[in-house]
Amino acid sequence: MSEATTGKQPVITPTRIVIALCLAAPFVAMLWVSSYAKVEPLFAGIPFFYWYQMLWVLVSTVLTMVAYKLWQRDQRARKGGDAR
Amino acid sequence: MKDGVNGVALAVFIFFFLAVTVMGFLASKWRKAENENSLDEWGLGGRSFGTWVTWFLLGGDLYTAYTFVAVPAAIYAAGAAGFFAVPYTILVYPLIFTFLPRLWSVSHKHGYVTTSDFVRGRFGSKGLSLAVALTGILATMPYIALQLVGIQAVLDVMGVGGGEDTHWFIKDLPLLIAFGVLAAYTYSSGLRAPALIAFVKDTLIYVVIAVAIIYIPIKLGGFDEIFAKAGEAYATVNPATEKPRGALVPGEAGQWTYATLALGSALALFMYPHSITATLSSRSREVIRRNTTILPLYSLMLGLLALLGFMAIAAGVKVANGQLAIPQLFENMFPDWFAGVAFAAIGIGALVPAAIMSIAAANLFTRNIYKDFIKKDATPEQETKVSKLVSLLVKVGALAFVLTMDKTVAINFQLLGGIWILQTFPALVGGLFTRWFHRWALLAGWAVGMVYGTAAAYGVASPTQKHFGGSSAEIPGIGEIGYIGLTAFVLNVVVTVVLTFVLKALKAPEGVDETSPSDYTADAGDRGVDTELPKLGASTH
Numbered sequence: 276m277s278e279a280t281t282g283k284q285p286v287i288t289p290t291r292i293v294i295a296l297c298l299a300a301p302f303v304a305m306l307w308v309s310s311y312a313k314v315e316p317l318f319a320g321i322p323f324f325y326w327y328q329m330l331w332v333l334v335s336t337v338l339t340m341v342a343y344k345l346w347q348r349d350q351r352a353r354k355g356g357d358a359r
Numbered sequence: 360m361k362d363g364v365n366g367v368a369l370a371v372f373i374f375f376f377l378a379v380t381v382m383g384f385l386a387s388k389w390r391k392a393e394n395e396n397s398l399d400e401w402g403l404g405g406r407s408f409g410t411w412v413t414w415f416l417l418g419g420d421l422y423t424a425y426t427f428v429a430v431p432a433a434i435y436a437a438g439a440a441g442f443f444a445v446p447y448t449i450l451v452y453p454l455i456f457t458f459l460p461r462l463w464s465v466s467h468k469h470g471y472v473t474t475s476d477f478v479r480g481r482f483g484s485k486g487l488s489l490a491v492a493l494t495g496i497l498a499t500m501p502y503i504a505l506q507l508v509g510i511q512a513v514l515d516v517m518g519v520g521g522g523e524d525t526h527w528f529i530k531d532l533p534l535l536i537a538f539g540v541l542a543a544y545t546y547s548s549g550l551r552a553p554a555l556i557a558f559v560k561d562t563l564i565y566v567v568i569a570v571a572i573i574y575i576p577i578k579l580g581g582f583d584e585i586f587a588k589a590g591e592a593y594a595t596v597n598p599a600t601e602k603p604r605g606a607l608v609p610g611e612a613g614q615w616t617y618a619t620l621a622l623g624s625a626l627a628l629f630m631y632p633h634s635i636t637a638t639l640s641s642r643s644r645e646v647i648r649r650n651t652t653i654l655p656l657y658s659l660m661l662g663l664l665a666l667l668g669f670m671a672i673a674a675g676v677k678v679a680n681g682q683l684a685i686p687q688l689f690e691n692m693f694p695d696w697f698a699g700v701a702f703a704a705i706g707i708g709a710l711v712p713a714a715i716m717s718i719a720a721a722n723l724f725t726r727n728i729y730k731d732f733i734k735k736d737a738t739p740e741q742e743t744k745v746s747k748l749v750s751l752l753v754k755v756g757a758l759a760f761v762l763t764m765d766k767t768v769a770i771n772f773q774l775l776g777g778i779w780i781l782q783t784f785p786a787l788v789g790g791l792f793t794r795w796f797h798r799w800a801l802l803a804g805w806a807v808g809m810v811y812g813t814a815a816a817y818g819v820a821s822p823t824q825k826h827f828g829g830s831s832a833e834i835p836g837i838g839e840i841g842y843i844g845l846t847a848f849v850l851n852v853v854v855t856v857v858l859t860f861v862l863k864a865l866k867a868p869e870g871v872d873e874t875s876p877s878d879y880t881a882d883a884g885d886r887g888v889d890t891e892l893p894k895l896g897a898s899t900h
Binding site for chain 1: 445457610618622652662
């Protein structure tokens with residue numbers, strides 16, 4: 276996240292903030308256990324507690340993918356900007 | 360377990376094992392080795408692994424008897440509390456995404472092969488490097504022990520071995536067989552065999568999961584039925600402890616434990632020597648990030664497997680040793696031949712990671728202890744010999760854990776390893792981002808964390824044993840029950856920070872840092888970055 280490249284470009288940019296949020300979101304969601312420690316609503320007979328966490332596997336995968344794409348773009352822009 | 364040997368299942372099981380063994384020996388011909396006696400060849404498979412092989416290797420490390428036996432068993436025993444493994448694996452990927460590319464870059468720039476190499480290069484401290492190496496080897500042992508327990512559970516259910524009243528040799532026979540197969544196997548083929556077999560293993564596992572997840576719930580009357588029955592079973596009060604067996608959803612008191620176990624396990628996972636080996640063998644820094652976008656699929660599989668614990672209850676599986684719950688469920692629900700396939704999946708799924716883990720621990724010993732402290736001018740043949748020998752010793756250590764600890768809560772093996780390996784986090788991850796920490800402070804923090812963690816774990820009693828009965832204890836100052844590993848880690852960080860201030864004020868020598876800031880962002884193709892890591896044996900300093 277904070278892999279600062281040398282040069283005049285700012286270290287913190289809107290893109291990087293979005294990347295950081297994408298990576299931090301699963302921590303907030305998963306460590307806040309009381310937000311999902313309940314049985315209702317059921318999904319296909321599975322209590323909320325279980326299907327919600329399984330759903331987060333997919334959500335976090337999407338978030339990581341977004342972070343990856345943004346990071347790639349960020350790096351490409353930077354490489355173009357500072358010639359070695 | 361039940362009545363005698365399940366002949367058909369055993370035959371299918373043995374068939375797969377033999378097939379895999381033949382593959383193992385053929386593996387040495389796969390991508391022909393230049394020199395079979397070099398450590399590089401035996402320990403890193405010649406470093407010729409591309410993205411896909413790396414992915415399978417990494418997946419093979421992460422999803423093991425832990426996934427198939429220990430987690431469902433924890434659910435079977437106590438319900439919701441065991442499901443922490445799912446958030447744990449969710450949290451692993453953002454962490455990998457953030458930390459490991461930096462480790463890849465600096466390692467490929469300076470030729471580091473282990474975390475100890477990096478720590479020594481960064482902090483100029485042999486003592487700290489030794490501490491990291493020893494911790495890695497120690498923490499791997501209970502993790503391998505967990506795999507042995509997994510293989511043993513399968514053999515037990517198939518009727519190999521006996522009940523409580525039989526001769527000790529017959530009773531422990533499955534364990535001894537498991538140990539023998541694993542040892543022979545790793546010793547002869549090194550990392551090449553596990554990499555090839557990982558494909559077979561993953562295919563088997565996917566087939567078994569797909570069938571188990573569709574077939575068993577249908578046979579049991581759907582998830583409504585399964586959770587209703589499980590809910591009833593958990594509500595039953597245990598006369599011995601006067602507490603209910605478990606719950607479908609963690610209560611207030613269990614939530615801290617749940618969250619700290621998930622976070623602590625996630626922080627610990629990629630510190631293990633075998634995870635690092637797999638990561639560093641990938642071709643470029645981008646490959647690591649790309650992998651973090653596909654690896655979570657494994658987590659979904661883990662979640663589905665965890666639900667098998669509930670199914671075992673609904674199916675009326677009654678076993679005293681929770682580890683046998685899933686193998687027993689398979690035996691009850693599947694036709695014998697498919698039960699055999701499922702058992703082979705579990706067995707091979709435990710064997711491959713155990714081999715990878717013991718090889719990684721052995722490499723760590725050879726490179727950072729044997730070469731650094733014992734015999735500086737060792738020849739490649741000597742190194743390979745030492746590594747092979749140590750890989751055996753590591754497994755003997757694992758066996759000691761199996762024999763002395765309570766096998767009925769196997770998930771504790773992994774959590775105990777986590778308590779230890781987490782104490783190397785400040786030096787490794789801290790070092791990846793900053794050189795601010797003082798090397799002596801890191802060493803002191805590590806020591807405090809190790810002592811506190813071990814002592815606290817020693818003090819946890821369970822109904823079946825006085826010491827090392829669990830991995831959670833009261834967090835001092837907060838009063839909630841939490842994962843000991845995480846508490847020890849926080850203590851470690853506090854000691855490190857405070858002592859760093861003190862040592863800096865005293866102007867204690869900082870040690871030489873051989874890395875520079877740009878090393879941490881270098882990628883393949885940049886000047887001075889080797890796509891291939893140097894030979895394990897080759898000295899880089």
